Each structure stands twice: as structure tokens, then as C-alpha cells.
Amino acid sequence: MKINPAVTQLSLYDIVGTPGVAADISHINSKAKVQGFAGPESLGEALKGCHLVIIPAGLPRKPGMTRDDLFKANASIVRDLIKACGEHCPKAVLNIISNPVNSTVPIAAEILKDMGVYDKNKLMGVTTLDVVRARTFYAEKTGAPVADVDVPVIGGHAGQTILPLFSQASPGHSMPEDVIAALTQRTQDGGTEVVQAKAGKGSATLSMAYAGALFADACLRGLNGEPNVKEYAYVQSNVVSGLSFFSTKVKLGPEGIAGISEYGTLNSVEQKALDACVPELKSSIEKGVAFAQGKV
Numbered sequence: 001m002k003i004n005p006a007v008t009q010l011s012l013y014d015i016v017g018t019p020g021v022a023a024d025i026s027h028i029n030s031k032a033k034v035q036g037f038a039g040p041e042s043l044g045e046a047l048k049g050c051h052l053v054i055i056p057a058g059l060p061r062k063p064g065m066t067r068d069d070l071f072k073a074n075a076s077i078v079r080d081l082i083k084a085c086g087e088h089c090p091k092a093v094l095n096i097i098s099n100p101v102n103s104t105v106p107i108a109a110e111i112l113k114d115m116g117v118y119d120k121n122k123l124m125g126v127t128t129l130d131v132v133r134a135r136t137f138y139a140e141k142t143g144a145p146v147a148d149v150d151v152p153v154i155g156g157h158a159g160q161t162i163l164p165l166f167s168q169a170s171p172g173h174s175m176p177e178d179v180i181a182a183l184t185q186r187t188q189d190g191g192t193e194v195v196q197a198k199a200g201k202g203s204a205t206l207s208m209a210y211a212g213a214l215f216a217d218a219c220l221r222g223l224n225g226e227p228n229v230k231e232y233a234y235v236q237s238n239v240v241s242g243l244s245f246f247s248t249k250v251k252l253g254p255e256g257i258a259g260i261s262e263y264g265t266l267n268s269v270e271q272k273a274l275d276a277c278v279p280e281l282k283s284s285i286e287k288g289v290a291f292a293q294g295k296v
């Protein structure tokens, strides 16, 4: 299997240049071959025959910016890379990391539809870092070992659209509402916290490398036919009425997404938060679609 992990110099390094991560990937699939590319002229060659392409290309935020502020710069970068994927590896599983994920994934879908090669089961926005953060902060607060912790995170990948469901966390732990609110806020602001700390020198590159590797690893295990591989991802979905893309737990199989889970029972605070983020998600999706259709 040929993997083109991700596709930009720095980020490619961060994701697969990390020795542990590269070793993990080859352990999971002994036939896996890491394939980078040096520049746009070699992109087609690098993509040919790929089963998995991870796209983190694009500008990171600077302090004071929202992820949506990256739309102007990153929408066309993602559009062009997706066109190349549609041309050179139309059957590959595509992992989109570039922000704003809430819009770049719909952009990718429209571009692939226009090329006649869209497969909704092969396109995924990477929200794993939100899950990693929610798990870490919950473990810190409860004292549970982080490896044993599971916290669902649904919605999208920006501010209030990131919805950690601490009511469904395991191991279960009863916490006062203000503590849960603080954990939720910290999860939603995790990216901003790093952007501010890096003070203009980029965003959460290393933790994204970790999260990106976790998600890529899950995709590869699914492609290899391992049963019951499940991760959260922002995908075409009809789990929430009126939203064509949404993140819930998805099952990853030999053909990409093999199933999409519902999000279970929400408590009243979580339901309110979900209702509140629907308009933002809807508008981010529409913005991406309009861009891809050349309307903005």
C-alpha cells in the first residue's frame, strides 16, 4: 500500500518524520510505503496509486484570528490539492486537516463531485485533536489514566462547534456543572491557547502530528480490514437535520467509512450547545460549497 502522508514539507515531517509514528505505521501495515513530495511538479507522481492522502497544507492562525479567517488563504490550497487527488488517486481516502475544517471538507466534496469522482465514504475532516484534548483534560481533572479515558466530541472543528460530551465520558465521574463548563471551554479553546502561546509562530503542529497519526493509523487499520475500527471525524452525514457535514464516531473499513454513529443522549446543556452551533456549522458548510462552485 502506498501512502502519501501529508503532503507539505514541515507538516509531512511532523507527521511521518517522527520516528515513533513512522514505525507505528509500518508495523500496522508492513507493505506501507511513506511517500512525500518535493514540490508541485512532483505532486501527480507522488499521488498516483495512493490509498490514503493526508492534507495539512495551508496557513496556520496568528493570535487574534479565528479558523474562519484562514478561509481566504486555505480554500484555494485545499481546492487545488483535492483536484490533484481527484485526478491522480480518485479512490484514495482523504484526511483533511487544513483549516477551517468546517469549510474545507465541503469544498473538497464539491470539487470531487464536479470531477465525477466523489465518494462520501472516502472524505474525512480530522477532528481527532479535539478528542485528544478532551480526553487529556478529563483525565487531568478526574485522575483517571488518560489511556483509559473516552470522551465523545461531536460537531465541527472551530470554537463553539466543538462539542465534548462529558456526560458520556468513561470512566464516568460526577462533576459540578461549572467544572464541566470549564473543561468544555478548555477543549474548545485548546487550539487558540497554543496559537497564543506560539505568538505568531504557528499553531498546534506537534499535537496535530500526534492526532493526525492516530487518525491515519485508524484509517490504515480499516483499509487493511481490521474489524471495529472507530474514530471521530467530520464527514458527510445526516445525523443532524439541516447539516450535510457533522462529526460523530465513524467506523473505518476497507472502503473508508463503513458506518456513522448517532451521538447518543445529550443532557440539556449539551443539547443547548448543539442547537447553538448548528447555524455556524451550516454557514461554514455553505461558504465552502459556494467557494467550490465559484460563487464567492
Ligand SMILES: NC(=O)C1=CN([C@@H]2O[C@H](COP(=O)(O)OP(=O)(O)OC[C@H]3O[C@@H](n4cnc5c(N)ncnc54)[C@H](O)[C@@H]3O)[C@@H](O)[C@H]2O)C=CC1
Pocket: 007, 008, 009, 010, 011, 056, 057, 058, 059, 060, 061, 070, 074, 077, 096, 097, 098, 099, 100, 101, 126, 127, 128, 129, 130, 157, 202, 203, 204, 205, 208
Ligand atoms: N484539524 C486540526 O485539528 C488542525 C488543523 N491545523 C491546520 O493545519 C494547517 C497547517 O498548520 P501547521 O502545520 O501548524 O502550519 P505550518 O505553517 O507549520 O505548515 C504548513 C505547511 O503548509 C505548506 N503549504 C503552504 N501552502 C501550500 C500549498 N499551496 N501546497 C502545499 N503545501 C503548502 C507550508 O509550506 C508548510 O509546510 C493550518 O491550516 C492549521 O490551521 C493545525 C492544527 C490542528
Ligand SMILES: O=C([O-])CC(=O)C(=O)O
Pocket: 060, 061, 067, 099, 129, 190, 191, 192, 194, 195, 203, 204
Ligand atoms: O487552532 C488552530 O488554529 C489549529 C487547530 O485547528 C487546532 O489546534 O485545533
